[in-house]
Amino acid sequence: MPGDFSSVETRSKIVTLWERGLSYSEVAREVGHSMEIFTIISIFLTICAGVITYFKYKFKYFVRREIPFIQPKIPFGTMPNPLNPERANFEILCEQYVAFKKAGHKLGGIFLGTRPGYLLVDPDMIRNVLSRDFVHFQDRGTYYDEKHDPLSAHLFSLEGQKWRNLRVKLTPTFTSGKMKMMFQTLLDCGDQMMEKIAELTDQNEAIDSKDILARFTTDVIGSCAFGLECNSFKREDSEFRAHGKQLFKPNLSRKLRILMIAFMPGLSKKIGVPIFERSLTDFYLDVVKGVVKYREDNSIMRNDFMQILLELRNGKNGDDEIGGLTIEEMAAQAFVFFLAGFETSSTLMNFCLYELTQNEDVQEKTRKDILDTLKKHGGKITYDSVMEMKYLGQVIDETLRKYPPAPTLLRKCIKDYKVPNSNIMIEKGTRIMIPVYGLHYDSEFYPEPNKFDPDRFSDENKANRHPFVYLPFGEGPRICIGLRFGLMQSRVGLALILKDFKVKLNPKTVLPLGQNPSAFLLQPKNDVFLDMDKL
Numbered sequence: 001m002p003g004d005f006s007s008v009e010t011r012s013k014i015v016t017l018w019e020r021g022l023s024y025s026e027v028a029r030e031v032g033h034s035m036e037i038f039t040i041i042s043i044f045l046t047i048c049a050g051v052i053t054y055f056k057y058k059f060k061y062f063v064r065r066e067i068p069f070i071q072p073k074i075p076f077g078t079m080p081n082p083l084n085p086e087r088a089n090f091e092i093l094c095e096q097y098v099a100f101k102k103a104g105h106k107l108g109g110i111f112l113g114t115r116p117g118y119l120l121v122d123p124d125m126i127r128n129v130l131s132r133d134f135v136h137f138q139d140r141g142t143y144y145d146e147k148h149d150p151l152s153a154h155l156f157s158l159e160g161q162k163w164r165n166l167r168v169k170l171t172p173t174f175t176s177g178k179m180k181m182m183f184q185t186l187l188d189c190g191d192q193m194m195e196k197i198a199e200l201t202d203q204n205e206a207i208d209s210k211d212i213l214a215r216f217t218t219d220v221i222g223s224c225a226f227g228l229e230c231n232s233f234k235r236e237d238s239e240f241r242a243h244g245k246q247l248f249k250p251n252l253s254r255k256l257r258i259l260m261i262a263f264m265p266g267l268s269k270k271i272g273v274p275i276f277e278r279s280l281t282d283f284y285l286d287v288v289k290g291v292v293k294y295r296e297d298n299s300i301m302r303n304d305f306m307q308i309l310l311e312l313r314n315g316k317n318g319d320d321e322i323g324g325l326t327i328e329e330m331a332a333q334a335f336v337f338f339l340a341g342f343e344t345s346s347t348l349m350n351f352c353l354y355e356l357t358q359n360e361d362v363q364e365k366t367r368k369d370i371l372d373t374l375k376k377h378g379g380k381i382t383y384d385s386v387m388e389m390k391y392l393g394q395v396i397d398e399t400l401r402k403y404p405p406a407p408t409l410l411r412k413c414i415k416d417y418k419v420p421n422s423n424i425m426i427e428k429g430t431r432i433m434i435p436v437y438g439l440h441y442d443s444e445f446y447p448e449p450n451k452f453d454p455d456r457f458s459d460e461n462k463a464n465r466h467p468f469v470y471l472p473f474g475e476g477p478r479i480c481i482g483l484r485f486g487l488m489q490s491r492v493g494l495a496l497i498l499k500d501f502k503v504k505l506n507p508k509t510v511l512p513l514g515q516n517p518s519a520f521l522l523q524p525k526n527d528v529f530l531d532m533d534k535l
């Protein structure tokens, strides 16, 4: 304690100070000061010891249950440092998948910070979690906060009955009939992309592949989900493109918020920590409010997602356990369609074009498939013609194998679950991770996994593989709701480019492409630049 004169050290220090001629108050201040520092250091060391003991206790979770696990480290467990990751999380999970598999385990323990989780290895076990025993694993466990951050309460994050009700209501949005209705919008956006490509090739400029493709998907989803013409090609400073880019470029403050959410989800919800910056969410909320008002005031109907959301808002679609959607709930769904829809599909097309530059024979075969199919349809790109392009479909499937935009699937156990044929009990609240990337690169299922080989997806080869070792869209009742739409827009984008242009890699591209370790989705570290030669 400051001012405690009973210890020998303090008394001898006082004597020394006196001898140096310091006054009473100066001596007292000196002694008090050093004691304060001592006290602070003691408290600090006690807290550190407490924290270390807490981590050590938590990290014994799997030891207590005699379940194999990856050795965790303080403070992030078996995950990389989210503020400055050297490697992407999915790459680490892939290594852990290999390690568990080699040791003959069907699943193994990992730690998300101090929280224990299971990494699934066995495809049958994956099928159980995603599909057969789904009632135990219905939620993803991703953070959302309806009260303070209404846009976070979307289909991807919602849980329990709320998710079920909304999923049932939104499913009819993505039928092939609805896709066909939106097809013309897609073609219009495609025409603008082709005009831009023609302009750049006329000027002999290298094409920033991801940028062009992301403008195309921004226009498509912006138009279908928000009912707006985003004009990403005509206006370099398109607000939709700029905000879309920002969504996928986390700054330090977002990373810190995500860290806080990961470690203290309860407190974060209580004090209202948002994932995305308020300015970003306000932008999308305002857009939806504006569009709804405009359509209602002018009695406008369009063939798009927004129209379906409007019908849900007015309670037209159903028996209504959740009632009609509020404007915030509508905005959250439009937002997630945009968030989940534009980056995934443009990333897929970007990787696909890159692979086609590296495999010219595959590029030629894909073009032949496109041109032959178009010939049968009077040269027209229609819903039916693009869906008929079989080899193009295989090329897309193989791209999604090598580069699954969402390389890890997440589930949360919501009801204690006994793993069949074992004495492992997965407790309610435990997180489950499915290493999609690890499965897609497992040579047992995909020999020579680094080779780009669309023949892996011939009908025969597909039928001979376990259905749960290919999961680019997830599986089970929580499978990607936009699967058809994502595939449709990717087929259109690729068919438009490949029917008219031969694509080659521009030397500006830095190889190997690498992986961006801090990206939310699987993304290359380096940009892909293309030369396109008119055919």
Ligand code: HEM
Pocket (backbone or CB within 6 Å): 155, 156, 157, 167, 336, 337, 338, 340, 341, 342, 344, 345, 348, 404, 405, 406, 409, 410, 471, 472, 473, 474, 475, 476, 477, 478, 479, 480, 481, 482, 483, 485, 486, 487, 490
């Ligand atoms: C190539 C394109 C796409 C890929 C690779 C992709 C991938 C995925 C994956 C892996 C999931 C998680 C599935 C699971 O946990 O089992 C998912 C969920 C979801 N996706 Fe997609 N997606 C794509 C396009 C789209 C599009 C275009 C939309 C909307 C227009 C969309 C909307 C959603 C939504 C709302 C969910 C959450 C579904 C739920 O929890 O009920 N996705 N997507």
